[in-house]
Amino acid sequence: MSKWQFTKGLHDLGNGCWAYLQPDGSWGWSNAGIIADGEASLLVDTLFDLKYTKEMLDAMRASIPASEKIGILVNTHADGDHTFGNQLVEGARIIATEGTVADFARFDPAVLDQIMKDPAKYGRAGDFMAECFRPFEFSDIVLTPPTETFKDRMTIKVGDKTVELIEVGPSHSLGDALIHVPDDKVIYTGDILFSEGTPIAWYGPIARWIDVCNLVLEMDVETIVAGHGPISTKQDVRRMRDYLMDITEKARPFYEQGIDFLDAAYKIDLGEYRDWNDAERVIVTLRTLYDDFEGAAERPVHPPIPFFEHMKDMREHLGKPPVHCDFCGHEH
Ligand SMILES: [Zn+2]
Numbered sequence: 001m002s003k004w005q006f007t008k009g010l011h012d013l014g015n016g017c018w019a020y021l022q023p024d025g026s027w028g029w030s031n032a033g034i035i036a037d038g039e040a041s042l043l044v045d046t047l048f049d050l051k052y053t054k055e056m057l058d059a060m061r062a063s064i065p066a067s068e069k070i071g072i073l074v075n076t077h078a079d080g081d082h083t084f085g086n087q088l089v090e091g092a093r094i095i096a097t098e099g100t101v102a103d104f105a106r107f108d109p110a111v112l113d114q115i116m117k118d119p120a121k122y123g124r125a126g127d128f129m130a131e132c133f134r135p136f137e138f139s140d141i142v143l144t145p146p147t148e149t150f151k152d153r154m155t156i157k158v159g160d161k162t163v164e165l166i167e168v169g170p171s172h173s174l175g176d177a178l179i180h181v182p183d184d185k186v187i188y189t190g191d192i193l194f195s196e197g198t199p200i201a202w203y204g205p206i207a208r209w210i211d212v213c214n215l216v217l218e219m220d221v222e223t224i225v226a227g228h229g230p231i232s233t234k235q236d237v238r239r240m241r242d243y244l245m246d247i248t249e250k251a252r253p254f255y256e257q258g259i260d261f262l263d264a265a266y267k268i269d270l271g272e273y274r275d276w277n278d279a280e281r282v283i284v285t286l287r288t289l290y291d292d293f294e295g296a297a298e299r300p301v302h303p304p305i306p307f308f309e310h311m312k313d314m315r316e317h318l319g320k321p322p323v324h325c326d327f328c329g330h331e332h
C-alpha cells in the first residue's frame with residue numbers, strides 16, 4: 001500500500017517539494033505541484049478553472065511562505081486542466097516547450113463555455129463533454145500562454161535547488177515535459193502518467209510514449225507526481241506502460257485486417273484494464289495508434305470534439321456509470 005493518502009489538497013513530499021492532488025483523477029481532476037527553496041518557488045501546472053486554481057494557491061500560501069509570490073510556472077503540457085488557471089499566477093515567468101505553445105489553443109475555454117451552456121447544440125458529443133466537465137466553470141478564463149520556451153532540456157535554480165525540465169513530447173500531447181528534482185528523487189510527469197486511470201493519447205506516437213515511460217523507469221526517482229491520480233511509484237509507470245503496449249499489440253491485427261479503428265475498439269478485449277477509470281478513452285488512443293501504423297509523412301490532425309460522442313457510446317457499452325456521478329455540483 002502507498003504511504004501517501006489520495007486526498008484532495010497539498011501533500012508535503014519533503015525538502016520543499018509538494019504535490020497538490022484532486023481525487024479521483026478522472027476527467028478534469030488534474031494534479032499540480034510546487035517546489036520551494038528559501039524565498040523562491042516554481043509551480044508545476046495550474047488547474048482546470050479559476051475557482052479550483054485559487055483554492056490551490058490559497059492552500060499553498062497557507063503552508064509555504066515562498067508561494068506568496070511564485071516566480072516561475074512550468075506547464076507540463078497545454079491541456080486546459082493543466083493551464084486554464086495560469087492567469088492567476090500573476091507576474092510569473094511561464095515556461096513550457098514549443099510544442100506546448102503550438103498546442104495551446106486546442107481546447108478554447110470560450111468553446112468549452114458554450115458547450116457547457118448549450119450542450120444539446122453539440123449532440124451526443126456535447127452531452128458527454130458536459131458530463132465530463134460539469135464540476136468546472138469556464139466563463140472567466142483568459143488563455144495565458146507560456147512566456148518562454150525551451151527545447152530538449154533546461155536547468156533552473158529554485159533557490160539552491162536544481163530543477164531539470166525535460167522535453168518528451170509529442171506523446172500524450174504535442175509538447176509534454178517532465179519536471180525533475182534530482183536531489184530529492186522527485187519527478188512531476190504531467191499527463192505522461194495517469195495513475196490508476198486510463199491514459200488518453202491525443203497525439204502519439206504511442207511508441208514514443210512507451211519510450212518516455214522507460215526513460216522515467218531508468219531515472220533515479222522515487223516519488224512520482226502523476227498528472228492524474230495518486231502520488232505514484234515506478235510500479236504505476238510500469239503498469240501504464242504495459243497498458244500502452246497491450247493496446248498496441250491488440251490493435252495491430254485489426255489494423256492489418258483493414259478493420260476501422262472504431263470497430264476495433266469494440267472488438268478489443270481490454271482485460272484487466274476494463275476496470276480502470278475512464279476506460280472509454282481507448283477510442284482516442286486507438287485512433288492515434290492507427291495513425292502510428294499508417295506512418296504517413298504528415299500526421300493527420302483530428303478535431304477533439306467528435307471523439308466525445310464515440311467515448312460516450314463506449315462508456316455505455318462498458319456499463320460504466322456517468323462521469324463524476326458522485327459530484328452534485330454544489331458545495332456542502
Ligand atoms: Zn493532458
Ligand SMILES: [Zn+2]
Pocket residue numbers: 030079081082191227228
Ligand atoms: Zn490532464
